[in-house]
Structure formats: C-alpha cells, structure tokens
Amino acid sequence: MKYCRYLSDGVAQYALVEERDGLLWAVQSMAPPEEDLAACLAALNQPADRAFTPTPLANLSLLPPVTPSKIICIGRNYREHAAELGNEVPKEPLLFLKPPSSLLAPGGTVKMPALSKRVDYEGELAIVIGQRCSHLSPAEDPLDYIRGYTIVNDVTARDIQKSDGQWTRGKGWDTFCPVGPIVSDEIDPLDGDPVTVTTRLNGQVKQNGSTADLIFPLDFLLRYISASITLEPGDLIPTGTPAGVGPVQTGDTVEVEITGLGVLKNSFSAE
Incomplete structure (x- = not known):
C-alpha cells in the first residue's frame, strides 16, 4: 500500500x-x-x-504524509558520515528528537534561521510506526509495528548543533523536517532488500548511500528505542544519513530520492 x-x-x-x-x-x-x-x-x-x-x-x-506524536532521529548511523564530520562511530544508537512543529510538506520552503551561518541537508529513509510498540522483544517481528516508510530531509543548522553541544535547537527549527511525498510498505529494507538514498543539490548528486551500510539496522533500532520510549501510530523514525552532507544557500533546491518512495523536493530561503 x-x-x-x-x-x-x-x-x-x-x-x-x-x-x-x-x-x-x-x-x-x-x-x-x-x-x-x-x-x-x-x-x-x-x-x-x-x-x-x-x-x-x-x-x-x-501535506506531510504523517502526523507523529514524536520524531525520533538516529545520528551518525553510517560510518562514512560519522567520519566526514570528524566523529567516532557510536557504540550505541545516538538518539535525538525533532519536534512535530519542524514538519514541512513536499514542495515547501525551508526557512534558514538568521542565527545560523551554515544549514545542511541530510537525506534519510524514515520508518513510520503502525501500531503501539513498547519493549519489543527479540521474538517479536518488527514488521508487525511498521506501517511503511517515507523520505525525510533532516535539515541541520550545523554551527548551532556544534555550539549547543546537544542537537535539539540545531535540528528542531520550524521547517527543518521536510517529509514525503508518500508512505509505502512496498519496499522491504528490513529483510535484506536495501534501498539507496540519493540526495541532489540543484540537480547535482551529493549523497548516494545504501541502507546496507547502516551501523545499526532497522530491527535493532526499533528494539533499542522501544525499550525506553513507547512508539505510537504515526511516529516517525529517520534512520540516519549517508556521507555527502553539505551546506545550502538561499535559492537552492534539494531533492532526496528513494526508489519506491518517490522524490522529496524542497527549496531553501532566508528566514
């Protein structure tokens, strides 16, 4: 569907x-x-x-195809992306939150805050939760809790992220979570069918990574998150971004494409 x-x-x-x-x-x-x-x-x-x-x-x-109670993101979940920003590979999933107020529709305009001197794109595959999930056990099938998948651009004010030391403000600005255009259960990245995340800046490919390279796979992420945070229907879990992130300028257009999920396209302008 x-x-x-x-x-x-x-x-x-x-x-x-x-x-x-x-x-x-x-x-x-x-x-x-x-x-x-x-x-x-x-x-x-x-x-x-x-x-x-x-x-x-x-x-x-x-509109954004989801109305989540929360957006739980995974940081540094591709080795090459961690390395490009000079970070170590995390030993456990690195979780952070974006507020639902950061959601932006396909085709919408990301407003880059005047306080930031560098705003980056980060194309990602995201899980959409289908039913309440708490303390998912090793014996349970994560697919029972996944409604489908969608595309997210985890827009980041990189300088604010670094200066704050935690990521809420740098990643939580209004319009910093473009998502869509659809939700689909017709791809299967959980069971050995990896998908490719391709991000283009003004038509030029900047990211081209496979979910086969995830440090923490999707089933592990659901068990890890649900051990401490109850997931509700519609909740959104962006699963990390491949290498190739970079800054955007006013007037730029970013497209994130995943086969089977279409293309998420958004423009950028000054706040």
Missing part, C-alpha cells in the same frame, strides 16, 4: 497512490489513519461514496 496526504478545501485528505508511467498518482480516497484526529473528524462529515478523480501527485497540494 502507498498513500499520500493532501489539502482539499481546507481539509486534510488521504488517498491511495499508484505509479503510472513513472509518475505517482492519487487513485482512490482512503480513511485517515487513527492518529490524525482532525482528518478523522472531518471524514465523519463526508459522504462515504464521494467521487474521486485520479490525479497526479504533482497536481495536489501535498
């Missing part, structure tokens, strides 16, 4: 997505997931048999 979230007549709507001739199309309306309470309430006032016209995603006003 693939789906998107979009704005129609001022209301968030959901639609199933198919690929047609290399393009992603919204082809059928679907019920909102349980965590998007506003959309669920709005759906109660809509006729169940309302007509839906298949539409290319490019023609929709896309």
Whole structure:
C-alpha cells in the first residue's frame, strides 16, 4: 500500500497512490489513519461514496504524509558520515528528537534561521510506526509495528548543533523536517532488500548511500528505542544519513530520492 496526504478545501485528505508511467498518482480516497484526529473528524462529515478523480501527485497540494506524536532521529548511523564530520562511530544508537512543529510538506520552503551561518541537508529513509510498540522483544517481528516508510530531509543548522553541544535547537527549527511525498510498505529494507538514498543539490548528486551500510539496522533500532520510549501510530523514525552532507544557500533546491518512495523536493530561503 502507498498513500499520500493532501489539502482539499481546507481539509486534510488521504488517498491511495499508484505509479503510472513513472509518475505517482492519487487513485482512490482512503480513511485517515487513527492518529490524525482532525482528518478523522472531518471524514465523519463526508459522504462515504464521494467521487474521486485520479490525479497526479504533482497536481495536489501535498501535506506531510504523517502526523507523529514524536520524531525520533538516529545520528551518525553510517560510518562514512560519522567520519566526514570528524566523529567516532557510536557504540550505541545516538538518539535525538525533532519536534512535530519542524514538519514541512513536499514542495515547501525551508526557512534558514538568521542565527545560523551554515544549514545542511541530510537525506534519510524514515520508518513510520503502525501500531503501539513498547519493549519489543527479540521474538517479536518488527514488521508487525511498521506501517511503511517515507523520505525525510533532516535539515541541520550545523554551527548551532556544534555550539549547543546537544542537537535539539540545531535540528528542531520550524521547517527543518521536510517529509514525503508518500508512505509505502512496498519496499522491504528490513529483510535484506536495501534501498539507496540519493540526495541532489540543484540537480547535482551529493549523497548516494545504501541502507546496507547502516551501523545499526532497522530491527535493532526499533528494539533499542522501544525499550525506553513507547512508539505510537504515526511516529516517525529517520534512520540516519549517508556521507555527502553539505551546506545550502538561499535559492537552492534539494531533492532526496528513494526508489519506491518517490522524490522529496524542497527549496531553501532566508528566514
């Protein structure tokens, strides 16, 4: 299943997505997931048999396809990325949070804060949680708790991150978590089918890494996180960025592409 979230007549709507001739199309309306309470309430006032016209995603006003209670990110989860920033490989997953207020839709503009002299892109594969997950045991299948996957750009004010010594402010600014365009369970990076994360800056490839190179694989991450933090439906887990991160300037465009998940494209401007 693939789906998107979009704005129609001022209301968030959901639609199933198919690929047609290399393009992603919204082809059928679907019920909102349980965590998007506003959309669920709005759906109660809509006729169940309302007509839906298949539409290319490019023609929709896309929203972030997730409404998480929290965004739990993994730092330095690719060896080469840790090395390029002069850091040691972590012995355990390095967790940090982005607030939900940092979410940004595909096509939206990242606002670079005036306080920062360097803002970086970081393309990532992200897990979307499908059901409540706490203390996941070795005997349990992590797939039972994963709704699907999406794309995230973990935008970072690198100088603020370094000066603060912890990462909340440097990574938590409004608009610093572009996500989308879809959520899909039709890729399988958990069971030995790695995906490639490709990031382009103004059309030039800057990152091209495989989830086969993750230091901490996805199943390990779910067990590690859920041992201390209960994961709720819709929660978002960006899983780390490959080597090749770098700064952006006003007017730049960044595209993060993962086969099966489409392309997350956003522009950057001064705050």
